[in-house]
Amino acid sequence: MTCERTHEIHRYHDGELSPTERSAVESHVTACAECRRLLAELRGLSLLISRMPRTVLPEVVLRRLSECRHAATDRAVLRIAGWMTAAAAAVLIGALLIRQPVVGGETNHRPSVWETVAVTPTPPSEAADGPNSELVLAQWMADDLSWQSSGDLR
Amino acid sequence: MADDIELARLIARGDAAAFRVLVDREARYLYGIAHALAGNAAEAEDLVQETFVAVLAGRFRGESSLRTWLVQILVRRAGMLRRSAWRRRVRTSLDGGQTDHPATEVATPSQTLGTEARLDLATMLECLSPEHRAVIVLREVEGLTYEEMAEALGVPRGTIESRLHRAREAMRKRFRGYLQ
Numbered sequence: 377m378t379c380e381r382t383h384e385i386h387r388y389h390d391g392e393l394s395p396t397e398r399s400a401v402e403s404h405v406t407a408c409a410e411c412r413r414l415l416a417e418l419r420g421l422s423l424l425i426s427r428m429p430r431t432v433l434p435e436v437v438l439r440r441l442s443e444c445r446h447a448a449t450d451r452a453v454l455r456i457a458g459w460m461t462a463a464a465a466a467v468l469i470g471a472l473l474i475r476q477p478v479v480g481g482e483t484n485h486r487p488s489v490w491e492t493v494a495v496t497p498t499p500p501s502e503a504a505d506g507p508n509s510e511l512v513l514a515q516w517m518a519d520d521l522s523w524q525s526s527g528d529l530r
Numbered sequence: 531m532a533d534d535i536e537l538a539r540l541i542a543r544g545d546a547a548a549f550r551v552l553v554d555r556e557a558r559y560l561y562g563i564a565h566a567l568a569g570n571a572a573e574a575e576d577l578v579q580e581t582f583v584a585v586l587a588g589r590f591r592g593e594s595s596l597r598t599w600l601v602q603i604l605v606r607r608a609g610m611l612r613r614s615a616w617r618r619r620v621r622t623s624l625d626g627g628q629t630d631h632p633a634t635e636v637a638t639p640s641q642t643l644g645t646e647a648r649l650d651l652a653t654m655l656e657c658l659s660p661e662h663r664a665v666i667v668l669r670e671v672e673g674l675t676y677e678e679m680a681e682a683l684g685v686p687r688g689t690i691e692s693r694l695h696r697a698r699e700a701m702r703k704r705f706r707g708y709l710q
């Protein structure tokens with residue numbers, strides 16, 4: 377790559393230039409073989425990608441997602457549990473197991489501190505301050521799950 | 531935007547109908563991005579589910595549209611999942627793991643002994659780092675503008691441009707035979 381206008385070729389291809397800038401690029405391309413080739417390849421790449429079959433969301437997955445309110449939070453819990461020490465995870469999974477299934481899907485679901493923690497995208501290595509903080513988090517989550525569970529039974 | 535905030539508020543309060551409205555409205559769009567980023571259906575479903583969980587947890591504050599915010603979470607989650615796998619395969623450079631696979635050119639269909647070796651998007655994206663994969667999907671598959679990508683990924687527009695250009699450079703080298 378030697379031509380210094382290649383970035384403009386990308387912007388041109390992406391429709392990110394003003395009409396004046398577009399004309400300038402168009403006249404440059406007629407004179408510069410390198411940019412002409414780049415533009416042709418960018419078009420080829422976009423065409424290739426656009427012809428690939430689009431992923432369609434299967435109906436069954438859509439249904440699962442619609443019903444995922446509780447499943448999703450449980451999974452987040454299990455994922456967190458996977459990062460924890462065995463002791464902390466046991467507290468947490470125990471709480472999940474005793475939780476009653478929700479009837480009708482309508483509950484007084486209250487977003488809780490641990491849910492916010494659970495979905496905060498922090499890698500486990502950075503999230504863990506040590507086994508004790510995990511145990512505290514697990515106890516927290518377990519307490520909250522019991523609260524939800526009693527709420528469901530009301 | 532006000533509607534988005536209200537919808538997110540209802541969902542965070544546990545309104546199942548509001549949650550279904552959101553899923554009906556955004557699941558297809560998010561799944562398309564997730565599938566392209568993850569390369570498989572199971573991981574795509576997990577990613578979309580985890581993205582919706584963030585709304586349940588009441589984290590939406592209305593700084594952008596709900597869709598932009600959802601894409602932001604989805605792309606970050608996908609990047610985190612990919613990055614650990616990525617690090618195992620590629621020695622990261624100082625710029626934070628943006629190095630793509632060495633450009634080994636992929637054989638074109640005509641070169642592969644008469645088989646109908648169809649290239650798919652997942653295969654094409656395999657050669658890219660998570661950051662580069664995200665910009666290619668958002669631009670080439672979803673058609674977002676530079677500005678929209680900058681907002682969705684939470685990085686400056688200049689960063690979007692340099693990632694996009696470098697990602698395309700890697701793909702052009704690798705798939706040259708397909709581009710004529």
Ligand SMILES: [Zn+2]
Pocket residue numbers: 379380381382404408409410411412
């Ligand atoms: Zn040029």
